[in-house]
Amino acid sequence: MNLELISFKLCPFVQRSVITLNYKSLPYDITYIDLENPPEWFLKISPFGKVPALRVDNDAVLFESAIINEYIDDVTPGRLRPEEPMALARGRAWIEFGQQCLFDQYQLSTAKDEKVFEETLAKAEANLHKVEEILGEGPYFNGADFSLVDAAYAPLFMRYRLLEERHPLFDHAATPKLWAWGDRLLELDAVKESVVPDFDDLFFAYLHKHGHYAATAFAA
Secondary structure: OOEEEEEOOOOHHHHHHHHHHHHOOOOOEEEEOOOOOOOHHHHHHOOOOOOOEEEEOOOEEEEOHHHHHHHHHHOOOOOOOOOOHHHHHHHHHHHHHHHHHHHHHHHHHOOOOHHHHHHHHHHHHHHHHHHHHHOOOOOEOOEOOOOHHHHHHHHHHHHHHHHHOOOOOOOHHHOHHHHHHHHHHHOOHHHHOOOOOOHHHHHHHHHHHHOHHHHHHOOO
């Protein structure tokens, strides 16, 4: 099976799929595009004009990271989703909620002024508390076993770690299970190797270009 993942180097949703591919040890090629100036061929295969897109055997194309990850899980050994229907549905629901958490993080890191920054920070913290409330003892979302929910949240923790190295944001003592989960995910090779080598520099360059206030808040 020939897999080509279409990516933007900073996209957390692409990173979800890269983590899944890495964890499953599945060979793939990755093609990077500029989302501000996407090539015509990409717009023809991605109905929303968003990454990731996964081209399978140079023919069929899938889009949306959650769907791509379920496909990867279906065609490889070592299932990353529970069999029990409620547990399966619950995982899907919290993957969807993780999308909102990523949107919070994006809005925070591109805030134009202090008011937007503080309002977004409050919303982001409230949503992280909701995740804390449903977590078990870990170390992963479903307990002992890594799952697609873990792949979905790891990009969020990676970005918050980078931001908090420059500017404290959250009271980690108030959500200890959440941050313990994040620390565990960031230790995994599948996560460490899911971004380009210069990711940190690219991340902050994007922040400085698009977030006037955030650029000051997260200055080196």
